[in-house]
Amino acid sequence: MKKIKDKIEEMESILIGGHVNPDGDTIGAGLALLLGLRKKYPNKKIDFTLQDEIPKNIKFLEGINEIKCSKNIDSKEYELAILVDSATLERTGDVADIVKNMYKINIDHHISNPNYGDLNLVKDISSTSELMYNVLEFLEIPIDINMGSALYLGLVNDTGNFAHSNVTSETFNVASKLMAIGVNNNKIVNDFFKSKSMERIKILGKALSDMKFVSGKKLVYFYLPYETLKEIGASKDDTEGVVEEIINFNESEVSLFLRGEPNGLIKGSMRSKRDKDVNAIAGLFNGGGHIKAAGFTSSLPFDEIVKKVVENL
Numbered sequence: 001m002k003k004i005k006d007k008i009e010e011m012e013s014i015l016i017g018g019h020v021n022p023d024g025d026t027i028g029a030g031l032a033l034l035l036g037l038r039k040k041y042p043n044k045k046i047d048f049t050l051q052d053e054i055p056k057n058i059k060f061l062e063g064i065n066e067i068k069c070s071k072n073i074d075s076k077e078y079e080l081a082i083l084v085d086s087a088t089l090e091r092t093g094d095v096a097d098i099v100k101n102m103y104k105i106n107i108d109h110h111i112s113n114p115n116y117g118d119l120n121l122v123k124d125i126s127s128t129s130e131l132m133y134n135v136l137e138f139l140e141i142p143i144d145i146n147m148g149s150a151l152y153l154g155l156v157n158d159t160g161n162f163a164h165s166n167v168t169s170e171t172f173n174v175a176s177k178l179m180a181i182g183v184n185n186n187k188i189v190n191d192f193f194k195s196k197s198m199e200r201i202k203i204l205g206k207a208l209s210d211m212k213f214v215s216g217k218k219l220v221y222f223y224l225p226y227e228t229l230k231e232i233g234a235s236k237d238d239t240e241g242v243v244e245e246i247i248n249f250n251e252s253e254v255s256l257f258l259r260g261e262p263n264g265l266i267k268g269s270m271r272s273k274r275d276k277d278v279n280a281i282a283g284l285f286n287g288g289g290h291i292k293a294a295g296f297t298s299s300l301p302f303d304e305i306v307k308k309v310v311e312n313l
Helices: 002-010 024-040 094-099 128-138 145-159 169-180 185-193 198-210 226-232 242-246 278-283 302-312
Strands: 013-017 045-050 067-069 080-084 103-108 119-122 212-214 219-224 254-260 266-272 293-298
Touching: 002 080, 002 103, 002 119, 002 128, 013 024, 013 094, 024 045, 024 067, 024 080, 024 128, 024 145, 045 094, 080 094, 103 128, 128 145, 128 169, 145 169, 145 185, 198 219, 198 226, 198 242, 219 226, 219 242, 219 302, 226 254, 242 254, 242 266, 254 302, 266 278, 266 302, 278 293, 278 302
Parallel strands: 013 045, 013 080, 045 067, 080 103, 103 119, 219 254
Antiparallel strands: 212 219, 254 266, 266 293
């Protein structure tokens, strides 16, 4: 971490970036870093950018309006890029083009990360937000309530509110320290998990009604064509959580959610209850993530994707 600290102190302009279809962890880790660096280095130019819109159920975070859309970023204004929670540089979408000629620091928790940065801090722990807590401590930046709330959101996002097997005693230790500074667990969990749009509820209902089960592989899957998404009047972030909900079927061990994209590609998300390695399956489509949670994008038709998944489970 000393090399990361030295590089941050050396550079006068810093751009933080995260992955496409941003979730609570990439936003939580990136926003906490943004607020912390601006507090410690008020004379530096520091921004946080994302390609895609911020999900509605994350907009409650203080400081969220400081995040800039990538189309409004001029790469010439920055010397250093810090990519958070992004398993590959390509996963950042438009941001990858913006930062291609910058010195890059890669801070992530995905085991599939190929260490694409000039400096890499990649650790297999619960979330990038847990890792970012340690980074901020090393940088000697006091974590205030707004930074703490962002980090806590990242923790609950990637641990399923501390229900997944990636939770360790250190994860609880970090959560406890954040609550000690005043982070409101009840508010964050309610705003994030329990504030759903009508469209999101309709999509979940369709998923639970139409999902299919491959008993021999203990796989439950659901495909949502882009046309159906538009008919419902939903956005991409209204599909968040579907893959976690369908795996609740008691006979399943793996879930697969496939969502059609406007460009004709299909976005896949996978989850595993026990020992099935979905990171390896996602890798067949040039995706990745974690053993129990992974994703990919494919140009194959949905039925061929399902066939390939079934064959390799």
